[in-house]
Amino acid sequence: MKKKFVLAAAAALTFAALTGCQGSSSQTASDTAAAGTETAAAVSDSAAAADASQAEAGSSLAGDFAPDGAVAKIKAAGKLVMGTAPDFAPWEFKDVSSGTTEYVGSDIELGKYIAQQLGVELEIKPMEFSAIQQALASGTIDIGISGFAYTEQRAEALGLSDRYNVNSAAGQGLLVLKDQASDYDSAESFAGKKIAAQNASLQHTLVQEQLPGDVQIQIVTQVTDGVMMLTTGKVDAVAVSGDNGESLVKTYPELAMAEFKFAYDSDGNVVAVKKGNDELLNAVNEILAQVNESGLYEEWKTDAKALADSLGIETH
Numbered sequence: 001m002k003k004k005f006v007l008a009a010a011a012a013l014t015f016a017a018l019t020g021c022q023g024s025s026s027q028t029a030s031d032t033a034a035a036g037t038e039t040a041a042a043v044s045d046s047a048a049a050a051d052a053s054q055a056e057a058g059s060s061l062a063g064d065f066a067p068d069g070a071v072a073k074i075k076a077a078g079k080l081v082m083g084t085a086p087d088f089a090p091w092e093f094k095d096v097s098s099g100t101t102e103y104v105g106s107d108i109e110l111g112k113y114i115a116q117q118l119g120v121e122l123e124i125k126p127m128e129f130s131a132i133q134q135a136l137a138s139g140t141i142d143i144g145i146s147g148f149a150y151t152e153q154r155a156e157a158l159g160l161s162d163r164y165n166v167n168s169a170a171g172q173g174l175l176v177l178k179d180q181a182s183d184y185d186s187a188e189s190f191a192g193k194k195i196a197a198q199n200a201s202l203q204h205t206l207v208q209e210q211l212p213g214d215v216q217i218q219i220v221t222q223v224t225d226g227v228m229m230l231t232t233g234k235v236d237a238v239a240v241s242g243d244n245g246e247s248l249v250k251t252y253p254e255l256a257m258a259e260f261k262f263a264y265d266s267d268g269n270v271v272a273v274k275k276g277n278d279e280l281l282n283a284v285n286e287i288l289a290q291v292n293e294s295g296l297y298e299e300w301k302t303d304a305k306a307l308a309d310s311l312g313i314e315t316h
Contacts, residue, residue, distance in 0.1 A: 070280045071118065074142060080115040080122050083141035084108070085129035087222045089315045090304035091147045097311060104307060106300035107145045107269075110164065110291065114143070114271075117287045128221060130200035133157060136274045143284065144272035149202040149241070154272070159281045163268030164288050165297050170242025172206055172262040175230060175255050184237070184258035187211050193236035194218055196226030203239035206262040224314065227252065247315050 065071040074080055084107060086092045092105040103124045115122035125141055132144040136158060150160055174195065176184055183189060191212040197204040199219045207217055218235050220226045226238035227248060237258065240248065245257045271288070273281050291297050308315050 065279060065283075070142075070277050071283055074118060074120055074280070078120050080111070080118060080120050080143065081125060081141045082111040082115075082122060083125050083127055083132045083135045083144045084111070084146040085132065086124075086126045087224075088147055089308040089313045090301055092145075093304075093308060093313055095307065095311060104304065106165075106297060106304045107147060109300040109304070110271075110297060111143070111145050113291065113296065114284060114287050117290075118283065129198060132272065133200070136272060139274065142273070142280065148270050148272055150268075150270050151202055151205060153205060157275060159273040159275050159277050161271040161273075161281060162285045162288050162292075163270060164291055165301070166268035166292070170246060172203060172239075172241055172264045173245060174237040174258045174260065175227065175240050175245045175248060176237045176258045177230070178254055178256040181256040181258055184260050186260055189260065190215055190237065192216075194234070195237050195239055196220050196229050196235045197239040198223055198226070201239075202264075203241065203262075206264060207239050210262050223248075227255070230255065251314055 065075075084092045084103070086094050086103050086105070088105075090105055091107045092103065095102045095104045103126065108124065111124070112122045125135070127135060129146055132141070132146060133154075135141045136144055144158075148154065148160070150163070154160060174184065174190070187210055192214050194216045195207050195211065196218045197207050197220070199221060204217070204219070207215065218226070218229065220229070223238065223240060223244060226235065226240075229235045230238050231252065231254065242257065242261070249255050249257065271284050273284065305315055
């Protein structure tokens with residue numbers, strides 16, 4: 001499962017060495033090639049360790065599945081269909097360095113691992129983030145993995161798994177211009193402001209519920225669209241997870257996280273399935289327990305960040 005990921009990273013790095021498009025204009029071809037070799041080797045070592053961890057975790061699931069149940073149907077089809085919005089590196093993004101589109105990232109690796117444990121192949125259906133819930137309801141996809149955070153609203157409409165990616169304590173907040181960060185120290189300080197938020201995201205809900213009623217919400221398809229609006233003065237802030245904000249600040253030094261943070265005590269992400277599909281949800285939870293215990297997701301995320309960096313793709 002990891003081999004394709006490693007090969008994609010190595011190929012991307014080789015491409016960068018040959019063309020110089022991904023590196024600094026002042027870097028020599030030999031320096032680039034050397035850096036690419038070192039990075040590819042590091043990714044390969046990490047992938048090998050992850051494969052060993054996966055072998056340790058085992059591939060069998062406890063319990064029997066109903067012969068006419070959801071898991072049996074997935075096994076009969078030979079594939080697990082996953083919906084994702086591939087615009088959110090390092091979680092899910094596109095690698096086109098080989099001339100074809102490959103979907104990569106830590107959430108993609110999680111989807112592959114779940115499929116592997118079920119004994120089937122993974123089929124990825126790319127779509128807008130806001131379309132995943134409807135695709136689950138209609139049966140177009142079996143699972144949704146796209147950096148979902150747990151919310152009560154989502155739990156009413158979807159089956160949500162146990163948490164994964166639980167190591168962050170950065171919370172939820174708003175990205176603003178750096179020289180204004182201290183001005184935004186309370187919810188009231190955003191009164192009358194224009195706030196960008198990704199459609200159907202947790203952050204969109206938090207803006208609606210916790211900021212003054214006169215804020216003007218600007219819906220965006222991708223967080224990076226909101227960042228562009230912020231840097232060009234079209235909005236006053238972008239609602240983001242703390243992790244995303246911290247990563248974006250590294251790319252955009254003129255930005256910073258506001259002092260105010262949303263009240264939100266849940267952490268990590270969840271896998272979504274169709275409401276009532278408890279058999280598949282239980283199987284996913286059993287697999288996530290393996291992933292969390294072995295630390296696999298952190299390894300996948302480290303590899304995905306390295307790949308995104310090698311491709312010149314901005315991470316969140």
